[in-house]
Amino acid sequence: MHCSTSRSLLAAAVLAAAQAVAAQAPSAAAAATPVVATRTANIAPANATPQAPMPFPAVASLKPIPSSVMAAYTNMPTLWPDADESKGPIALDSLLAAPLVTAGLAKVTAMVDPTLLALKPSIRNGYQSETLYQEDPVANCFWPTNQCHTPSLTTYKYLQPDVVACIDQSTLGLNYDDGPSGPTGQPSQGNETTLALGQKLQSMNLTATFFVTGGSSFYNPDALQALYAEGHELAVHTWTHAPMTSLTNQQIVAEILYTEAFIYALVGQRPRYFRPPYGDVDNRVRAIIGALGYESVMWQEAKDLGDQASATPPPVASMVALFDSWMTPQAGYIDLEHSLAAPVNQFAAAILDDVAARKAAGKFVPTIVPVGTCQKKSSYVPLGFALGDVAGVAANSTTPSSSSAAAGATMGSSSVAAGATPKSTAGPATPGASAANSGAVPPAGPAFLAGSVAAAAAAAAAAVLAF
Numbered sequence: 001m002h003c004s005t006s007r008s009l010l011a012a013a014v015l016a017a018a019q020a021v022a023a024q025a026p027s028a029a030a031a032a033t034p035v036v037a038t039r040t041a042n043i044a045p046a047n048a049t050p051q052a053p054m055p056f057p058a059v060a061s062l063k064p065i066p067s068s069v070m071a072a073y074t075n076m077p078t079l080w081p082d083a084d085e086s087k088g089p090i091a092l093d094s095l096l097a098a099p100l101v102t103a104g105l106a107k108v109t110a111m112v113d114p115t116l117l118a119l120k121p122s123i124r125n126g127y128q129s130e131t132l133y134q135e136d137p138v139a140n141c142f143w144p145t146n147q148c149h150t151p152s153l154t155t156y157k158y159l160q161p162d163v164v165a166c167i168d169q170s171t172l173g174l175n176y177d178d179g180p181s182g183p184t185g186q187p188s189q190g191n192e193t194t195l196a197l198g199q200k201l202q203s204m205n206l207t208a209t210f211f212v213t214g215g216s217s218f219y220n221p222d223a224l225q226a227l228y229a230e231g232h233e234l235a236v237h238t239w240t241h242a243p244m245t246s247l248t249n250q251q252i253v254a255e256i257l258y259t260e261a262f263i264y265a266l267v268g269q270r271p272r273y274f275r276p277p278y279g280d281v282d283n284r285v286r287a288i289i290g291a292l293g294y295e296s297v298m299w300q301e302a303k304d305l306g307d308q309a310s311a312t313p314p315p316v317a318s319m320v321a322l323f324d325s326w327m328t329p330q331a332g333y334i335d336l337e338h339s340l341a342a343p344v345n346q347f348a349a350a351i352l353d354d355v356a357a358r359k360a361a362g363k364f365v366p367t368i369v370p371v372g373t374c375q376k377k378s379s380y381v382p383l384g385f386a387l388g389d390v391a392g393v394a395a396n397s398t399t400p401s402s403s404s405a406a407a408g409a410t411m412g413s414s415s416v417a418a419g420a421t422p423k424s425t426a427g428p429a430t431p432g433a434s435a436a437n438s439g440a441v442p443p444a445g446p447a448f449l450a451g452s453v454a455a456a457a458a459a460a461a462a463a464v465l466a467f
Ligand SMILES: *[C@@H]1O[C@H](CO)[C@@H](O)[C@H](O)[C@H]1NC(C)=O
Pocket: 061, 189, 190, 191, 192, 195, 219, 220, 222, 223
């Protein structure tokens, strides 16, 4: 689990308030055992300065995105959330009222069953990951208490199982959360560590998925472009790294879409995948993510490296030994690693040295690919892409009664149910209409920054813009 104990960091007053609210909640009996996970930077800022809207970072080395590509993105923000995640989730009215968010929320409201949208947010303890769940964690497939990945699909659209495994045998979907080089001490940490990791992977002819936050990307936009140019897969890990179940529907939309828009502004692509911080996800979050056209990627609990779980870092050798123990023939798997500031990136680097040593010694090494490749899907999708477009998800509001059948359909099929897209505003009727979503083969490389501007622009232009 993504978890350690650090109760001393909790603000007693906030905890008391949370307990008071929970005691009043009708469904308090169902409240989950709180889960605590620590990211060392994410400490309650008793005297934090207020959030401030940020202009796009003025970094001279950034490669500009052609105006035609930029123009394809409807409601591109002009101001961005505060990049300092320790100030909490996006809460500024001006940012929440931006057209990006209002249009996104309108889309979610039109698409998602109101019963799901009405589920109560959990209560966050200060700025920690701990959440006190206020609904039934079993019925709502709240991962932190149940490690539930597969919602019991009965009547809801846009609700799909988490992605937790790779399709092919002995394949690892290699991925790193929280970068580029976030979040301790930003911006003074600079971008060196994630850049070095990206380059190390490249030197080994490997690519990986980077679940980036908007905050980390804001401080290190050139590192984000570098990762993309090296062929790594970029995916959304929210702007502020708040536990998603603790947020309002509007805030969830804002966390995803500001991060999406920022990635688009830097590389001209819209990611397909999302990872919830701390694994804090329930059916409300899954449905909102799905309506916005994202698939939620978790990891196998037994494949959590635990590389950032404590203020006292574990020895590098123990991290390497743990990862090494996973390199056996087995069903395809997705792990959990991080690309935070040192020392976490040192773990990743040492692990890659071990992978290289195993290869050199002729020992078994799994096929190591980004998550999209291990799902046999593209890393990026057209603008306006919605869950109705996602392969195998039933268009029908009556989804398959067997959740395992639904899971299988999501993993395997590339077909799209006709009528999957909601009425007038959603994405292309057939995802295959866009080269960016042409099925099994991920983009060969960094199409945009490598110079295939025309391809990126065509993909953007082909998309039907919904918000
Ligand atoms: C990030 O990396 C690039 C490329 O190495 C470098 O030019 C830039 O100054 C770095 N930015 C920061 C904030 O460290």
